[in-house]
Every structure is written in structure tokens, then in C-alpha cells.
Amino acid sequence: MTTHLLNVRPYGEDPVDITWSDGVITSVVAAGTAEARPDDDVIDGRGLIVLPGFVDLHTHLREPGREDAETIASGTAAAALGGFTAVHAMANTNPVADTAGVVEQVWRRGIEAGRCDVHPVGAVTVGLQGERLAELGAMADSAARVRVFSDDGVCVSDPVLMRRALEYVKAFDGVIAQHAQDPRLTEGAQMNESELSGVLGLRGWPAVAEEAIIARDMLLAQHVGSRVHICHLSTRGSVDIVRWAKERGVDVTAEVTPHHLILTEELARTYDPRYKVNPPLRTADDVEAVREGLADGTIDVVATDHAPHAREDKDCEWAAGAFGMLGLETAFPVVVETMVIPGRLDWRGVADRMSERPARIARLADQGRPIAVGEPATLVVVDPDATWTVDPQRSPSRSANTPFLAREMHGAVVHTVLRGRPTVSEGVLT
Amino acid sequence: MSTHLLSAADLSRDEAIAVLDTAAELARISGRTVKKLPTLRGRTVVNLFFEDSTRTRISFEAAAKRLSADVITFSAKGSSVSKGESLKDTALTLEAMGADAVIVRHGASGAPHRLAHSGWIDGVVVNAGDGTHEHPTQALLDAFTLRHHLSGGEGALDGRRVVIVGDVLHSRVARSNVLLLRTLGADVTLVAPPTLLPVGVESWPCEISYDLDAALPGADAVMMLRVQAERMNAAYFPSTNEYSRRYGLDVRRANLLADEGIVMHPGPMNRGMEITAEVADGPRSVIVEQVTNGVHVRMAVLYRLLGAAEGSGDPAEPALSGSLEEAAS
Amino acid sequence: MTAADIPAPTGRPTAIPEGPGGSATPPHPDGARVLDSDDISRILGRISHEILERAHGAQDIVILGIQTRGVPLARRIAERMTDIEGAPVPVGSLDITMYRDDLSLRGARPLHATDVPVDGIDGRLVVLVDDVLFSGRTIRAALDALSDLGRPRAVQLAVLVDRGHRELPLRADYVGKNIPTSRDQAVRVRVQEVDGADEVVVSG
Numbered sequence: 032m033t034t035h036l037l038n039v040r041p042y043g044e045d046p047v048d049i050t051w052s053d054g055v056i057t058s059v060v061a062a063g064t065a066e067a068r069p070d071d072d073v074i075d076g077r078g079l080i081v082l083p084g085f086v087d088l089h090t091h092l093r094e095p096g097r098e099d100a101e102t103i104a105s106g107t108a109a110a111a112l113g114g115f116t117a118v119h120a121m122a123n124t125n126p127v128a129d130t131a132g133v134v135e136q137v138w139r140r141g142i143e144a145g146r147c148d149v150h151p152v153g154a155v156t157v158g159l160q161g162e163r164l165a166e167l168g169a170m171a172d173s174a175a176r177v178r179v180f181s182d183d184g185v186c187v188s189d190p191v192l193m194r195r196a197l198e199y200v201k202a203f204d205g206v207i208a209q210h211a212q213d214p215r216l217t218e219g220a221q222m223n224e225s226e227l228s229g230v231l232g233l234r235g236w237p238a239v240a241e242e243a244i245i246a247r248d249m250l251l252a253q254h255v256g257s258r259v260h261i262c263h264l265s266t267r268g269s270v271d272i273v274r275w276a277k278e279r280g281v282d283v284t285a286e287v288t289p290h291h292l293i294l295t296e297e298l299a300r301t302y303d304p305r306y307k308v309n310p311p312l313r314t315a316d317d318v319e320a321v322r323e324g325l326a327d328g329t330i331d332v333v334a335t336d337h338a339p340h341a342r343e344d345k346d347c348e349w350a351a352g353a354f355g356m357l358g359l360e361t362a363f364p365v366v367v368e369t370m371v372i373p374g375r376l377d378w379r380g381v382a383d384r385m386s387e388r389p390a391r392i393a394r395l396a397d398q399g400r401p402i403a404v405g406e407p408a409t410l411v412v413v414d415p416d417a418t419w420t421v422d423p424q425r426s427p428s429r430s431a432n433t434p435f436l437a438r439e440m441h442g443a444v445v446h447t448v449l450r451g452r453p454t455v456s457e458g459v460l461t
Numbered sequence: 462m463s464t465h466l467l468s469a470a471d472l473s474r475d476e477a478i479a480v481l482d483t484a485a486e487l488a489r490i491s492g493r494t495v496k497k498l499p500t501l502r503g504r505t506v507v508n509l510f511f512e513d514s515t516r517t518r519i520s521f522e523a524a525a526k527r528l529s530a531d532v533i534t535f536s537a538k539g540s541s542v543s544k545g546e547s548l549k550d551t552a553l554t555l556e557a558m559g560a561d562a563v564i565v566r567h568g569a570s571g572a573p574h575r576l577a578h579s580g581w582i583d584g585v586v587v588n589a590g591d592g593t594h595e596h597p598t599q600a601l602l603d604a605f606t607l608r609h610h611l612s613g614g615e616g617a618l619d620g621r622r623v624v625i626v627g628d629v630l631h632s633r634v635a636r637s638n639v640l641l642l643r644t645l646g647a648d649v650t651l652v653a654p655p656t657l658l659p660v661g662v663e664s665w666p667c668e669i670s671y672d673l674d675a676a677l678p679g680a681d682a683v684m685m686l687r688v689q690a691e692r693m694n695a696a697y698f699p700s701t702n703e704y705s706r707r708y709g710l711d712v713r714r715a716n717l718l719a720d721e722g723i724v725m726h727p728g729p730m731n732r733g734m735e736i737t738a739e740v741a742d743g744p745r746s747v748i749v750e751q752v753t754n755g756v757h758v759r760m761a762v763l764y765r766l767l768g769a770a771e772g773s774g775d776p777a778e779p780a781l782s783g784s785l786e787e788a789a790s
Numbered sequence: 791m792t793a794a795d796i797p798a799p800t801g802r803p804t805a806i807p808e809g810p811g812g813s814a815t816p817p818h819p820d821g822a823r824v825l826d827s828d829d830i831s832r833i834l835g836r837i838s839h840e841i842l843e844r845a846h847g848a849q850d851i852v853i854l855g856i857q858t859r860g861v862p863l864a865r866r867i868a869e870r871m872t873d874i875e876g877a878p879v880p881v882g883s884l885d886i887t888m889y890r891d892d893l894s895l896r897g898a899r900p901l902h903a904t905d906v907p908v909d910g911i912d913g914r915l916v917v918l919v920d921d922v923l924f925s926g927r928t929i930r931a932a933l934d935a936l937s938d939l940g941r942p943r944a945v946q947l948a949v950l951v952d953r954g955h956r957e958l959p960l961r962a963d964y965v966g967k968n969i970p971t972s973r974d975q976a977v978r979v980r981v982q983e984v985d986g987a988d989e990v991v992v993s994g
Contacts, residue, residue, distance in 0.1 A: 226661025232570035232594030232633060235660060301578070302571030346579075348548050350569035350592065479900060486885070486901040495938040498888040528888075764888070768898025 032072065034451060038062045039076030039412060041402040043378035046078060051408035054450035059404060074453070076412060079445055082382045084116025084147075084409040086389035086398050088179065088208070088286055089262060089334035090359065092118070092149070094140065095133070096125025101339035101429050103137065106359070107146035108427035109337070111454040113359040114411035114444035116147050117390070117398045122154040123184035129154035129165035131173035138175035146454050147447075150393060153177040155187050155196050155207060164196060171203040178394045181208035183262055186244060188214050193248060197257040204394060206284075208260040209248055211269070212310065216240035221349060223296040223311040231299060233349065236311050242268040249276035249283060258282035260392060263336050265291045265310040267320030274329040284392050286334035287321045289365035290356050290434055294318075298434070304345045304352025306434055308338070325384060326375040332389040335362050339430030357433040360426060365435075367415050367442030397450070408451040417443035427460065465577045465586040466762060469597045469640040477644055478617055481605050483761035484754070485614060491527070491757065501530035504767055507560040508534040509551065510589070511567040516728060516752065517589055517599075521564050524759035533558070548572060552581040560584045562767055570594035570633075585766045593631045599727055600637035602758040603684065604645055606751050610723050611681050619646030622719075624676050626652045626708060627686025627735055628697075630659050634727045635686055639667050650676045654708065656697045657688075673708055677717040684725040685710050688735045701734055711737045715745055723747045821976075821993025824969055830950065830988045833966035834863065837948050838870035840964050841917055848875045850943070852911055856920040856932055857885040857902040862983035863950060864919035880907035884918070884939075889931035906939055916942040921979040923949040923965075926958035951990055953977050 033052040040046050041059075048065030050058040058065065067073050087110065093101040103120070110118045120137055122128035128137060134151040141149025153170035157163050159182045170177040180200060187193045187209060196207050217240045222228050224235020245261055249272060252259040264270060264285050273285050290308060295315050298306035306312060324330040338355025345352055366385065370376040376384070390399025400406040421438050423431035447455035454461055465471070472480070490498065506525040510518050518534065525532045535551065548567070555563060562585040565573045570592030577586040590596040608614060611621050623642055629635045629651050642649050649667035651658065662669060670676040677683060688708075690701050698704045715724055724736075724745045732738045741748060825833070845851055848871055855864025861883045868881035885902040918932055929947060936945065948964035953971045967990070971977060975994040982988050 224660050226664050229630075229659030229661045229665075230636070232592050232636065234593075237660075302574040343547065346547075346549055348567065348569040348572040348575050350571075351548070483898075483901050486903065490888075490904070493938065497938075499934065500888040500890075500893060765898040768893050768896075 033057075033068070034072040034074065034408075035065050035067045036074045036076050036081065036410070036412070036446075036448075037065060038078055039081040040078065041081050042382055043080050049081070049402065049408075049410075051451050054408055054452070056402070056404050056406050056408050059402065074446060074456075079412050079414050080378055081402060081410055081412050082378065083386040083399050083402060084411050084447065084449065085114045085363070085385045086393065086395065087115050087118040087335050087337070087359065087362075088260075088332055088389045088393060089183070089288075090118040090120055090337045091123070091339065091355070092120040092137070093124065093339055095136065097341070099429070100341045100344075103140040103149060104144040104146075105427050105429045106337070106339070107141060107144045107149060108460055109357075109359040111146040111447050111449075111460060112427065112444060112458075113335075113361070114363050114413065114447050114455075115359060116409045116411070116447065116449045116454075117150060117395060118147055118359075119150045119152050119179055119393060121152050121181060121183045123159060123182075127154050127158050128152065129157050129159075131166065131169040131175075134170050134175040134177055135173050146460075147449060148395075148398070150179070150395070151175045151177055152183070152208070153180045155180050155182045156192065159185050161185065161187060161189055161192065164192070164199065167196070167199055167205065168203065171205055178203070178205050179208055179260070179392075180205055181210065181262065183208065183210040186210050186212040186214060188244070190247060190251065194251050194255060197252055197259060198255045201257050206258050206260050206392065208262050209244065210262050211241045211244035211248070212236075213240040213244055216243075220311075221307070222299045223313050225296060225314060227296050227299065231302070233299065236309075238266040238268050238313070238317075241266055241310055242272055245269050246272050249273070249281050252283060253279065253281045258284070261285040263288050263291065263310055263334070264321060264324070264330055265313050266317045270320045270324035270329055274324070277329065284331040284388070285324075285329070286332045287325055287330045288336045289333060289358055289362045291321055292318065292325070292333075292369045293365050294434055299349075302349045304347060304349050305356075305432055305436070307349060307352045307354055308356050309354035322369055322375060325370060326380075331384065332392065333362060333366055333384050334389065335359050338432075339428055340432045341430065345432045355432065357428060357430060359428070361421060361433065361435050361440060363413060363444055364440035364442035368440070371415065372441070408448055410446075410448045411444060412446035413442065414445050415442045417441075417445075419443055464766075465573075465588075466597050466766060467573050467577060467586065467588045468595045469600045469637040469644070471597070472641065472644065474617065474644050474646075477601070477604070477641060480601060480758070480761045480765060481608060482615070483764060484601075484605055484757040487760050488754070488757040497527055497529055499529045500764060501525065501528040501767060504530045504561040505559055506530045506532050506562045506564065506763065507555050507558070508532065508536075508589075509555065509563055509565040509567075510534070510536045511548075511565070511572075512537065512590070514566055514590070517566060517755075520752070520755040521589060521759050523756045524763055527756070528760055528763060530561075530763070533560070548575065549579070549581055552576055552579075556582045556584075562587060562763060564589050566590045568592055587762060587766065590633055592633065594633050595637045596633040596727075597637050597641070598755070598759055598762055599634050600641040601762065602751055602755045603638055603725060603727070604641055605754045605758050606725065606747055607647075607682055607723075609754075610721065610747065617645040618642060621647040621682070622650070622680045623647050623682045623684060624650045624652060624680045625684045625686065626673060626710065628657045628688045628692065629653045629662070629686070630657045631692075632686045638684065639665055643667065650680075652676045652708065654698055654704075657692075673714065674717070677714055679719050680717075680722060681719050682723045682725060683710060683715070683718060684727075685730075685736045686727070687729065687731055690731070690734060705734055709735055709737065710740050712739050712743065715740045715743065718745065725751060727751070821991050823989055823991050825951075825967060825990035827982075827988035830966070830990070833950065834866050835870055837964045837966060838867050838874065841867070841946070841948065842871060842874060844963075845915055848877065848879050850914045851879055852907055852914045852916050852942075853879060853881040854884045854906075854911075854916055854918055854936075855881070856918060856928065857883055857887075859979055859981050859984055860918070860920040862981050863921060867919060867948065880909065882907045884932055884935055886928060886931040886935050889934045891927060891931065904935070904939075911936065911940040911942045913941070913943050915944050915946065917946045917948055919948050921950045921981070922977055923947070923952045923962050924955055924977075926956045926960040929960050930958055950979060951977060
């Protein structure tokens, strides 16, 4: 079966016709010159932009344990609609993904769902308790081939444990992805610590609780000669520290969420837990800083931290609300609005931050590849000018806790293709 | 007046003075044998108290009853609330019972805000204290008390100096008072150890001081906030002794106030911790009066809020007009 | 407080026949002026005499003005009566805001003072004074308020203007002027102490 994607612009550049069969690109020629045979599939690219399929380093699929909020099937459907061809499912499930058995289960369910590649993230410590290392090697050797390990949800705060973890994963080219949050400085914290938290009477989550852990882990990683990845950077101080560390040669990579690229703590004034997230929404200056960081590459990737929650966990007073926001379907338009339209990032940059670098960090051989002959046909076609409104009713996600409710978004995913097979066609799941 | 009373910032200067004036008139009425007024007859007022608070709850109950409203009280202990029923479900139950006004005290900051804006209930929401956020009717009764002693019982509090001392970080009373006192023209100084002041307090419309002896001289009033001894365990201060020595109000300090200066406390007091028994029971103390004033102020708040709310009257009834503007014929 | 505490209004009380009075006046910018300050002065004088006549003297009378414009009218009446009788006639004010039945329709209004003379109203003849009598609901509220203040032996009502359209079985004992109106007209009373001038204007 041969498919032709006609009249698309890779990285926004000159229009081409792309042809693939058996999941591999067989030709890339000037637009209008591809020869389609009668029983070939043809997709009209309409002059739109084509990029390598997006790779999310940070997603919560909630299965096993909280299938009321999301399942691997529903989450990967949302991912495909968001243009993602691979997602990394975080380990804070129930049971926790701290053994080869659980990660293989998640991996297999992802294949069954078939919407995008699911790469389970293994927990760093048993049960996320922060006491003993989990069997990282077993998870790495399992069918799921885990390379990214994280206790996300909680911080690996014990410096000795973090050191050991950083050292241990060198054996299989793994990486520890740290959720930077000093637990003692953030006990009972509800929102960013600032003038606003004092006015609203909500306990503060100070920036230093994130920055201090990052600074420590930069130095640890350098000391033991390991690479390290920092999840959901959210403050100017964190960006500055990572930038400093990179200048010193530390092998660090960092991610930022779409919501931290665009939303600020001001939303807490509503006391609506829809806007409650960990790390919290920060100040406008922090938002500016993470945009600068993503633009100059200090921040390597956009990672959604898609965190579905059942309705009753958000339909309540702030203190009782769970932390987390949806993000898979709205990541691309947020990047368009905050980075592309203002000219901070071009389409090559988007490909780099949303596909190439995440794939490299996760050591994925078949994602984030150039759009060229011989490469996997794992692509996303996007329309940067399309506008649409967020409507949770029309989302395949089981949860509705999006911070962009009823908001008009700029930029839409039109086609998502996973190894030659379209998973989304004209904005609709196939 | 806006539809709900969630924060002291909801009141403009004129509105605040109007509430205090109304309370003053109601206070005079309560000197009569018949204390009840028929004003809110047929209205249902619900007290929704998720936190234990006998004093405030009784104050609101009395206020509503004196206006002839039907009062229903939900208190946390022993109800479905304490068994984990959510705020939303409790609210929906109240709505089904037809509450015209819901007076809510809750341990979570912003809970009244959620009740007012979530669409779960239709009635008027009065914040009776939410977490560490606000307690607007406390600020109103404090302003009423101050006005009575410092401004002859009328107008505002322009130029008066009020010192507020204690655990500002965790105090909803402090937040509401800073806002309302500023609205009424008073100058406020907050005194506390640095650990008990919130980040960003420098931007609040008041002065800050760590030194109680320096802040008190000449002040017209000092308001002592309750300080929980358990805060010591979270290292907010080293010991109760050190706290009392540096920030407690004793007779020597009370006498630093202006001649007519008064001592206030929202209650309940930790005698010996933030305030000595001699001062609490002494001549400058108006603490008991604050409680009495609470009923009249809360009557005024209920009257003004429910009067502004949409009612069930028949629009075909003729306007009671005669002389324009005012009470009709 | 008695009428003797207030300076005497201009114009002396003279005997005025009942019924519509006053010469033809030029149309007022707001509408037709039905009573001017001289008319009002004569009316108040007549009413003062009528009250005293029916009660056979002022021995147990208390005049209570209904807030707000009823209050200055009550004070003027009490002062006239004090002049006539040569003994102080107690006067006070009654605020009926909290007794109204239209809270939900019209919103919360500011409260004004209820000042009852020091000897109270128990066993006395209370004469309520108001500016305009219309539906009667204000008077109903005033009667409720009175019953919370004490037990008069009798209650009478004096109004400056009766404009008809009663909705309750209530009537005034003393009427300054009957002014038939339609419902959508407005009757506006201005008194010197509140508005700076004395007049009654009908508009609409």
C-alpha cells in the first residue's frame, strides 16, 4: 500500500509531495511531480506544514488504577489528535510502574490501542516512596525497553538516592527525569508563593523549592558524570540555573509545559481548581523567562504533563482539588500562539522542541527523524492558521479538566501519521 | 451593595458606612422590649458551618432570627458533611431547600467564592470566614466598635491609627481588617515576627513593624490576633515565652496607647499568650462589646444583601411612590 | 423633643375652609404645582386645629412623623399645637423601613431614626403624620412598627395629600388636600427642611 501526501511544506519550507509505503518514506519530490497510481492512497496536503510526529516526554495515562479519569486508549486518542506519535506514560499509576511487569502491561496496552507509541516511564524508587531504588535494570531490559525513569508526582529529594539513581542508569543509557520540588518547603502548598498567595489566603509554593533541587541535581549530575532531565520547569530562576549548568558542560535537558508557557497565577483568583497544578502557575515574568528559555534552547522540549482528573476531583473548593491539567490536544496551538506567531521559534524550531529533541532524550530510534527518503513516515500535518474552540465534550479524553475551556486556539493538527498509517485524518480520529 | 459579601474589598467606602449606619440604628432598636423586626419574614437563611465556631454561628443565627427569617443551621460535626459529603453536594441540597442566603464558614480559602460563582446555588453568599483568606463581617463589627469609641458612632475612621498584632500569615481577620480599615480612612500598622507575615505583605495598604513597643505609642486602638501555640512546632517562633515577651499585650504596653485608646480581640483569646488576663478584663478592653456589635452588624449585612437580591414580588404591584426617592405613602 | 425646639415657620395659622384651596398658579416646569408654600402653611394650621378639636385638647397626644418628609411636617404641626394650647406637645419620628412588605421589589434602603418621645406612647393618642397617602402600605407598616413600640389608646392619621388608589382598607383622619391622580402620575412633595422649598407638584 502506497500513500502520497501531496503539496505539503516540510518545516514550512518549499512545497513537496511525500510518498511512503510499508511505513517508510520512499520519495520526497517537488510538489505536483509525484506520480500516483490508481490504487494508491492520496492525501491532499493543501499547502499545509508537515513536521515529524510530536513526542511527549511527560504524560499521565492513569491506567492502571484510575481508569475513571483516563485510559491508555482514551489518552492516546487525545494524543493523536494533538499530533503526537509517541508519548511517555508516567509511573504514578496504581500499582506504580516500578517493575518490569507493570511497564510491560502498559506498553502492551499501548500497542493494542494502536493510536500512538506508548513508552512507559519507570519509577525511580519503589512505590514512589523515595526510600529504595526500583529495579531500573529490569525495566530497562523488559519488552518496554524503559529508558526514562521518574518519580514524577513527587521529588527524589534524598540527595543520596538521587546520586545513586543518576549513577545507576548510566549502565543502560537511561535518564532520571526529576520532578523538582523540595517537599519540606512545599508542605500543604496550593499555589505559587507570591504577593497574590498572601492576598488569597492560599499556602504558597515558593520558586526556591524548585530551583534549589535543580541546582543540587545539576551539580550531582556533573559530579557523577551522568545526564539528567528536569521536568516541567516553571520559573525564571530555574531557567537561569539550567542555562548556567549547560554553559559548564552539565549534561542536562529540561522541559516546559504548554500551560506554563501561557498561563499565570492570576487565574487562582477564581479559586477554581481547574487552574491548580504542580508546579503551580507562576508570574508573568516567569512565563516570559520560560519562553526565552525555550527559544534559545536552554529548555529543550515542550512536554505536556497531561494530567486527567475525574470531575469530583476538580468540582470543589481549591484546597480539595487535585493538581493537574489536560494538555495533549492543546499543546500545539499554545506553542503556535506563544512562540511561532511572535517569531521566537520557526518551524524547524518547533520540530526540534516537539519531536527531535524529545526523541533523542528518550533514545527513540524511530521518532523525531528527518522528513527524508528512508525515514519512518511518522508525521504530523498542521494548519497554523486554523482557529478552533476547546470543547471537552468533543474530546476522546475521559476527563474535562482543561484550563483552556471555551478558549479560541490558533493552530490545528490536521493529519497524524504513525509509520505510514494515519491515526488522525482531517482533524478526526481514523 | 454587590450580590454577595465574600471579601471586605467588596465594600466601597459609602457602602461600608451605610452598613455601619444601618447597624447603629438596629442597635438602638435592640434596646426595646420587642427586638424582632419582620423584615426578612418568609426568607430562609442557612448557616453552613464546616468549621466549629459557636460564637460566630450563634451571632449569625441571632441576627437572622431578629429579622424574622427562617434559620437552618448545618454544622460540620455529626452531619453528612463530616462524613465526607462534598461542598458541592451540600450546596445542591441547600438549593433544593430554597435558601435565600447561605452563610458559610469553611476551612478552605475560596470556598465561599466557589459557592457564589459555581452555579450550584442561587442565593446570596456571606463569607463567615474562609481558611486564611477573609472574614468580612468581623472586620465590619470591628470597624463599628472602633467608630463607636473613636468617631462618635458615625462617619468613617479617617486618620485613626490602628495596630494589628499577631499571626497575620494565618489570619483572615487581619486581611479583612486591613482592607476595610483602609477603605474607611484609617492608618493600619501590622506587627508580627517576620515568620508570621506573608510574602508580599509590603504591598498591602498598611505599615509593617517587627517591634511592638515602637508601634504602640499613641495608637488609637490595638487589635490582638489569636496565636496558636502549635505554630511553635512548625518553627514560626521558638517558644511561647519568647512570643509573649516580644509580642504579647500586657498592661505596660496597653498604657502606651492614646488616652482613649482601646484594646480589641476577635476571639477566642489565648490568655497569657497574646494577651494577659489583666488587659483582657481591663478598662481599655472592648472585647465583650465586639460580640454584641456582631449581631447588629450581621443584621445590617443580611438586610442590605437580601434587600438587593431579586425577590418574589409581583411586578404588577404599583410602586409605592409619592415623594420620589424615599419611603412612600 | 417638642415643637418648641424648632423656630416657628413663616405664616400664621388662620381658619381655612376644607377642600381644594389656593388660587390658580402658573404651570411648574416639572408639572402642575397644586400647592405652594402658603397653601401648605394654611393646611398645616387647619390640621393642627382639627386635631385639637377632635381630641378636646392636647393632654395625651403624641405626634409621630413617618420618615422622611412626614417628620418635618409633624414638627410643624406639633409646634402649631404647642402655640395654640400653650403647653408642649410631644413629637417624634418613626422609621418604617424594616416593616415594609416590598423589600424584594425595591431593595434595602438606608434606615432613619425612630425617636419616640421620652414618655412613650402607651395609653396615648398617637397621630401619625405623612406627606402623601397612596396605597396605604406605608401606614400598614407604620401600624406594625407602632405595635412593637407600645400600646396607644388610639391612632389617627394626618396627611398633606391624599392621591387615592388605596389597596388596603385604611383612611386618613385629617387630609390637607385630595388630589385625584392616575396611577402613573407622580405626586412630588417638597418640604423646606429637606428640599429647600415647600410645594406639591403633580407630573406625568
